[in-house]
Amino acid sequence: MNVDAKPLAELSRLEQCLKAEGIPLTIPKHQILSYSCVDESPSTFVLQTGIVAVHRRSDELLIGIATAPFIFGLTSDVLGNLQEYNLVAQTPCSGFYLPAQKIYQLIHDGNIWQDAFTWVLWINRLLQRRDMQLVGNNSYNQIRAMLLNMASWDDNLRAKIGVMNHIQRSTRISRSVVAEVLAALRQGNYISMSRGKLVSVNRLPAEY
Incomplete structure (x- = not known):
């Protein structure tokens, strides 16, 4: 199994x-x-088409880019309405939402706890990998990690x-x-760019 x-x-x-x-x-x-867009109560969103950026509300730090299909807020009812993140559509998007308090009964009735657990583990893996790439690393290593991710x-x-904007905001x-x-x-021909967008990464030196 590919954990990534x-x-x-x-x-x-x-x-x-x-x-x-x-x-x-x-x-x-x-x-x-925001996760509280429905009657100010926790909600779960299922993105079926499109691309969204996930921002931390406290300082607008860009946490990541998510592409459909994707589920946001699967554990919102457990964590409460913390309002920690905003989702910003990068393209026209579609999907559906439902009150988070209904989630666990639906998962129970559908007997898909293992699927829900797998999804939460994968999200945790994304955040873990982001921490490993960015926390405590120097500027070049952070930029290098972002380029490899892109x-x-x-x-x-x-x-x-845009490469520069994405790296700076992240x-x-x-x-x-x-x-x-x-x-x-x-x-140095390590990367190729066109009009500010990343075309390819040829190879990146370990040190700057």
């Missing part, structure tokens, strides 16, 4: 189970969506996300430092 691969089979079963109580949702590009995206996603490294490192990597 999105568990699509489990995600599909969760989606099928939850949509029985789901309320359709269409999100235009750039709209902000290189793993499909071409369609990379074409929508790490809070100054734009001048990010620009300097990107320029040096391009000059």
